[in-house]
Amino acid sequence: MKIGIVCYPTFGGSGVVATELGKALADRGHQVHFVTYNQPARLDFFSENLFYHEVAVSNYPLFDYPPYELALASRLVDVVRFEKLDVLHVHYAIPHASAAFMAKQILLTYGISIPVITTLHGTDITLVGQDSTYKPVVTFSINKSDGVTAVSEHLKRDTYKYFKIEKDIKVIPNFIDLNRFSLKPKDHFKKAIAPNGERVLAHTSNFRKVKNTDDVVRIFAKVLEKIPAKLLMVGDGPERSGCEKLSRELGIAEHVRFLGKQDAIEEILSVSDLFLMPSQSESFGLAALEAMACKVPVVSTNTGGLPELNVEGVTGFLKDVGDVDGMAERAVYILEDEERLQTFKEAALAHAKNFELSNIMPEYENYYKEIIEQSKQEQLGA
Numbered sequence: 280m281k282i283g284i285v286c287y288p289t290f291g292g293s294g295v296v297a298t299e300l301g302k303a304l305a306d307r308g309h310q311v312h313f314v315t316y317n318q319p320a321r322l323d324f325f326s327e328n329l330f331y332h333e334v335a336v337s338n339y340p341l342f343d344y345p346p347y348e349l350a351l352a353s354r355l356v357d358v359v360r361f362e363k364l365d366v367l368h369v370h371y372a373i374p375h376a377s378a379a380f381m382a383k384q385i386l387l388t389y390g391i392s393i394p395v396i397t398t399l400h401g402t403d404i405t406l407v408g409q410d411s412t413y414k415p416v417v418t419f420s421i422n423k424s425d426g427v428t429a430v431s432e433h434l435k436r437d438t439y440k441y442f443k444i445e446k447d448i449k450v451i452p453n454f455i456d457l458n459r460f461s462l463k464p465k466d467h468f469k470k471a472i473a474p475n476g477e478r479v480l481a482h483t484s485n486f487r488k489v490k491n492t493d494d495v496v497r498i499f500a501k502v503l504e505k506i507p508a509k510l511l512m513v514g515d516g517p518e519r520s521g522c523e524k525l526s527r528e529l530g531i532a533e534h535v536r537f538l539g540k541q542d543a544i545e546e547i548l549s550v551s552d553l554f555l556m557p558s559q560s561e562s563f564g565l566a567a568l569e570a571m572a573c574k575v576p577v578v579s580t581n582t583g584g585l586p587e588l589n590v591e592g593v594t595g596f597l598k599d600v601g602d603v604d605g606m607a608e609r610a611v612y613i614l615e616d617e618e619r620l621q622t623f624k625e626a627a628l629a630h631a632k633n634f635e636l637s638n639i640m641p642e643y644e645n646y647y648k649e650i651i652e653q654s655k656q657e658q659l660g661a
Contacts, residue, residue: 280647281310283358285351285379286370288319293400295565296430296453297370298322303456303640305329314358316347332358348374348381355382359393366647368396369424372404373413376420394425394654396646399448401430401562401583402489404438418442426650431584434562449646452587453563454639455631460545460572462628469550472536477507478614481551481575483544483566484558486516491580494557494603496522498578500529501607506615510535513547548573552620553610556580556589559600564588571631576623578610588634594627 286297298319301311305328312330334354336345369375376397427448429435435448484490499510526532554570556579563584567577577595579585589595596609613623
């Protein structure tokens, strides 16, 4: 198949999933065309089946805000026409689904009908999409998509709850590449981080308010009262400076390292003993899955799709949003006993294998074929 993928080219979950999906599809012999305004962060190697088409946005002085949606729609028309794509797969509803709909209507004037699949990732539905400014467009674009997927059952329910959606939504969970995300031999790195055998806790995110990164620091401070430990904070964003300030105010700054954005997340996870995810909302929790694949148990909130991923008492523990004391107590429980910690680590990896790329990839391939065939039948019946 010839597949067009539209995504945000960033370190965020939707961009990561879209890029990893495209790379995997290319490895399986499909021709994959990425269409976005920058080269995706993880699209950093050459493959004969991978193509990148940049969306150039006009800087004409009339526009206070660059018309990205129009530029994207035009670029999609161009790519579909000249690369003869079979399907468009757009990740994150805003503005990709509406741009794809516009492109589809333009392509019909050229006698080309292309099916569009929209994948919902989370905040495009639970946060941004509910803004009254965008809600009618999001609702329309989803209903006009030929196929719709969501990354968790919880996100599917939320979509039906908050929007008047008439389309069937297929749940295809996020996935993990266990060739990349696995325990790496990084003992020398761990000794540098924790020279006295301290437990290492980790958190990775984009440091937005929804991630409750200040709670990560507060949880760690309480853990530190009970056992020697270090905290690795990976990523960057608007809440980072506040977390740095809080760690100083709590007197634990010497035990916390802010590492910024990192490409080799798996190497950092490989020296970690526990992953903290106290988010206000997580439609899936891809960062937690990456940790589990590296044999790192998870203490998280019980919000969104996290209970579908983090198994209570097996791969870690789930607590209510804001329950800093409860999450700290569960963290100590896992970390204080070496045998217990190893049991949780083994269970985390075992469960992560259920989301291995080779298990999820056929679901996408079969869905593409189903929607392409459905589109052909509709054209014949028109």
